[in-house]
Amino acid sequence: MNNLIKDIDILTGEEAQAVDYKTTVEENTGKSKKIYIESYGCQMNFSDSEIVASIMKKNGYDTTSDFQQADVVFLNTCSIREKAEQTVRNRLNHFNAVKKHKPEMTIGVLGCMAERLKDKLLEEEKIVDVVVGPDAYRDLPNLVNGAEDGRKGVNTFLSREETYADIAPVRLNSNGVTAFISIMRGCDNMCSFCVVPFTRGRERSRDPHSIVAEAQDLFNRGYREVTLLGQNVDSYKWSPEENNKARLNKKEGEVTTVVNFANLLELVAKISPLLRVRFSTSHPKDITDEVLYTMKTYDNICKYIHLPVQSGNSRVLELMNRTYDREWYLNRVKAIREILGEECGISSDMIAGFCTETEEEHQDTLTMMDLVKYDFSYMFFYSERPGTLAAKKYEDDIPLEVKKRRLAEIIEKQNQLSLERNKLDIGKEQLILIEGTSKKSKEELKGRNSANKVVIVSAEGLKLGDYVTVKITDCSPATLFGEVLEINPALA
Ligand code: SAM
Ligand code: SF4
Numbered sequence: 001m002n003n004l005i006k007d008i009d010i011l012t013g014e015e016a017q018a019v020d021y022k023t024t025v026e027e028n029t030g031k032s033k034k035i036y037i038e039s040y041g042c043q044m045n046f047s048d049s050e051i052v053a054s055i056m057k058k059n060g061y062d063t064t065s066d067f068q069q070a071d072v073v074f075l076n077t078c079s080i081r082e083k084a085e086q087t088v089r090n091r092l093n094h095f096n097a098v099k100k101h102k103p104e105m106t107i108g109v110l111g112c113m114a115e116r117l118k119d120k121l122l123e124e125e126k127i128v129d130v131v132v133g134p135d136a137y138r139d140l141p142n143l144v145n146g147a148e149d150g151r152k153g154v155n156t157f158l159s160r161e162e163t164y165a166d167i168a169p170v171r172l173n174s175n176g177v178t179a180f181i182s183i184m185r186g187c188d189n190m191c192s193f194c195v196v197p198f199t200r201g202r203e204r205s206r207d208p209h210s211i212v213a214e215a216q217d218l219f220n221r222g223y224r225e226v227t228l229l230g231q232n233v234d235s236y237k238w239s240p241e242e243n244n245k246a247r248l249n250k251k252e253g254e255v256t257t258v259v260n261f262a263n264l265l266e267l268v269a270k271i272s273p274l275l276r277v278r279f280s281t282s283h284p285k286d287i288t289d290e291v292l293y294t295m296k297t298y299d300n301i302c303k304y305i306h307l308p309v310q311s312g313n314s315r316v317l318e319l320m321n322r323t324y325d326r327e328w329y330l331n332r333v334k335a336i337r338e339i340l341g342e343e344c345g346i347s348s349d350m351i352a353g354f355c356t357e358t359e360e361e362h363q364d365t366l367t368m369m370d371l372v373k374y375d376f377s378y379m380f381f382y383s384e385r386p387g388t389l390a391a392k393k394y395e396d397d398i399p400l401e402v403k404k405r406r407l408a409e410i411i412e413k414q415n416q417l418s419l420e421r422n423k424l425d426i427g428k429e430q431l432i433l434i435e436g437t438s439k440k441s442k443e444e445l446k447g448r449n450s451a452n453k454v455v456i457v458s459a460e461g462l463k464l465g466d467y468v469t470v471k472i473t474d475c476s477p478a479t480l481f482g483e484v485l486e487i488n489p490a491l492a
Contacts, residue, residue, distance in 0.1 A: 035061045036070035037172065040088060041078025043229055043280065044200075045111055047180045049076045050169030052110065052137050057170055059141035065173075067098070072106045072144055077113035079195045081383035085113055089125070096127045106147045108132060108140070112199035116387070119154045128152075134185070134200050135159040158186075158201035165210040168217075177225060177435045177465045179218050183211050183264065184230035189283065191310075192321040192389035193351065193382060196231060203231070205238045208259045208267060215268050215275065224433055224465050225276040226268065233279045234286035236261040262290040269298040273491045274467075276433060278452070280306045284332050285324045292339040299491070303340050304452040307332070308349035308378075312368025313361035316354055321389060326368065333372050342424075345451030347376040350410050353403030354382045355394035362406045369413050375421045375451060377414045381407045415477045422453065422475035429485060430455070434466045455480040467491060 035056050039049045052074060053063050064070055073095060078084040088109070099105050108130040109121055115133035122128055129147035132140055133156035143153035163185055171179060187196050188203040215226045230236060238259045259267075261279075268277050277298070282291075282305055295301045307329075311317050314325035324332075336344055350365060369377075381403035384396040398406075432447030432455045439446075445459045447468060456479055457470055469489050470482030 033061045033071045034064040034069055035072040035074060036064050036067040037074045037076060038091065039076040041076075041080060041084055041112065043180055043227070044182065044231070045076050045078060046172075047169065047182045047229055048111065048134060048137070049074075050172050050180075051164045051167050051182075052076065052140060053170040053172055054167050055137055055140055056144075061141075063170065063172065067095075070105065072108065074108045074110050077109055077111040079112040079116045079199055079385065081380065082385070083383065088113055092125050092127055099127055104148075106130065106144055108144065108147075110134075110137070110140075112195065115156050115158070115199040116195065118156045122152055122154065130154070131156065133158065135162045137164070138162075159204075160202050161204060163204055163206035165207045168214070175436050175464060176222055177433065178227070179223050179225070180227050180229050181211060181214050181218075182206065182230070183228045183233060184236055187231040188235075189232060189323075190321055190389060192319060192393065193310075193354065193385070195385040195388055198387055200231070203235065205236050208238055208264050211264065212267050212271070216271050219271055219275045222465060224274060224467070225278065225435070227278040227280060228264070228268065229280060231281060232283040232286060234261050234282050234288065234291060236264055238264075260290070262288065262294045265291065265294050265301060266298070269294075269301050273300050275300060277301045278304065282307050284309065284329050285322070287332060289335055289339065292335060296339055302450045302452065303343060304345035304347075304450065305336060306347045306349075307336075309365075309368060309372070310349060310351050311354060311357070311361070311365050313357070313364035316357050316361050316364075319356065319390075319394065320351075320354060326364065329368070330371060343451060345375045345453065346372060347452070348372070348374050348378075350377055350379045352379070352381045352407040352410055353398035355390055355396055355398070357398060357406075362409075365410060366413050369410070369417060373417050373421055374414065375453065376418060377410075379407060379410050379414065418477040419475070422477065422480055425449075425453070425472045425480055426475060428472050430470055430472060430482070431489070431491075432457070432468050432470055432482065434462055434464055434468060436464065449480070453480050454478070455482045457482045457484050460484075461487060 037049045037052060039046045067073055075088055075091060077088045095107055106129045107127050109128050110132050111134055114131045121131045129152050130143045131154040132143060135158050136155035139155045143155060146153045184203060184205045186201040186203040190197050218226060239257060277300060284307055309329055310320055310322055312326055317325055384391050430449045432449050434445050434447040436446050438444035438456050443459050444456050445462055447455050449455055455470060467488050468484055469486040471485055472480050472482050474481040
């Protein structure tokens with residue numbers, strides 16, 4: 001452990017007071033006006049909605065899960081694929097019908113679609129009153145007030161500094177056991193297919209004191225797992241002198257102490273052995289051996305890495321501007337297996353049918369999957385996004401039916417691999433954290449093992465938040481089934 005981590009430890013108490021996470025209110029407080037929020041897309045958006053709810057609560061709005069009761073409806077949107085935007089537009093049509101009976105209802109579009117389309121969204125969707133990008137949520141109360149007085153408003157200012165570090169998120173739809181903590185915002189990577197750098201702006205890291213304080217407060221309130229979120233968590237970097245990475249311009253010869261992602265992981269892991277730590281997403285070019293060794297050192301850092309490969313072919317990866325090739329990726333997987341062993345879960349994102357991808361190159365994705373043996377993948381066919389590097393430079397030349405067929409092959413391969421990987425767990429003893437009821441039966445609960453796999457067990461004698469040692473008895477491609485051996489074994 002380096003000195004900096006000790007310093008940060010000491011500072012944590014003071015900072016926790018300054019941030020005042022204890023003011024978080026989860027229930028409705030009976031205030032008059034109500035907001036209803038629907039979130040689309042990645043976990044980052046769900047996490048942002050919790051920040052939005054907090055900002056609105058401080059300004060006199062309660063949350064409601066029934067839009068019929070809402071004075072303000074927010075759709076927190078995603079632009080990553082065309083279909084995601086279409087889903088939001090369909091939803092706006094639905095709210096249009098509702099608004100006919102309740103004309104005073106304010107409708108806000110937040111997030112990536114707001115950022116991408118800006119005031120065009122007001123022109124195209126007459127129902128919308130406010131359009132607010134991911135870095136402008138502090139302005140929401142002001143814009144909603146304006147809308148209530150009949151003035152439509154747009155704020156899509158992208159910041160180099162905003163991390164909402166001082167805002168204690170209101171946990172929405174919480175199970176009281178697992179929570180997401182946003183540790184950074186934006187992305188500097190410029191993958192050619194991706195709209196995120198344009199909709200979420202430059203990468204910046206959040207003050208580690210506020211992250212540790214948020215995790216500590218969650219733990220004190222009974223939460224037992226936090227997931228540290230960012231588009232590229234391995235490039236997390238914060239220095240006490242410069243506050244965040246965006247302003248980290250060292251002069252020659254100047255020494256700046258930096259908290260990197262491995263340091264941050266350690267700080268959060270040290271809160272308690274009873275607090276599990278997960279993180280997402282890791283970019284293959286950035287994940288370091290230091291991170292892998294930190295994971296190995298702490299039992300409570302879960303042995304699971306989401307390491308999106310996107311394609312198994314080096315030429316396609318270059319066109320995608322992923323800045324690694326097939327060999328680099330396979331070497332990173334080798335390091336994971338050497339340091340963390342075969343049981344570490346690895347998952348991926350895949351894109352089928354990127355511009356100019358040949359059948360042989362598609363086969364490289366399938367063989368990559370065989371080599372890594374992913375436990376799980378998020379799989380998509382390429383959807384051209386306006387303004388991205390790929391849209392400007394390459395023709396979207398793979399016919400839709402070919403993209404769909406290649407995607408089906410990738411999905412079929414993943415199903416086989418998931419089953420194969422899950423079968424290896426049968427007969428093993430694993431520690432799971434109970435986080436909810438099984439979809440199929442109220443008599444069963446679901447937990448997750450360290451490798452992020454869902455395990456179903458009998459609910460008898462168990463409650464949410466329990467750690468349970470189970471013996472895995474059976475599996476499907478998506479789920480493990482276990483027999484309870486011990487409830488809340490000593491973990492310290
Ligand atoms: N930052 C993460 C990373 O680099 O892996 C991923 C962020 S993105 C929200 C999630 C996934 O959406 C990407 O990994 C990629 O597979 C997929 N995606 C992004 N743009 C896409 C596009 N234009 N068409 C299809 N899938 C896309
Ligand atoms: Fe998009 Fe690439 Fe950034 Fe991920 S790393 S958000 S895919 S630009």
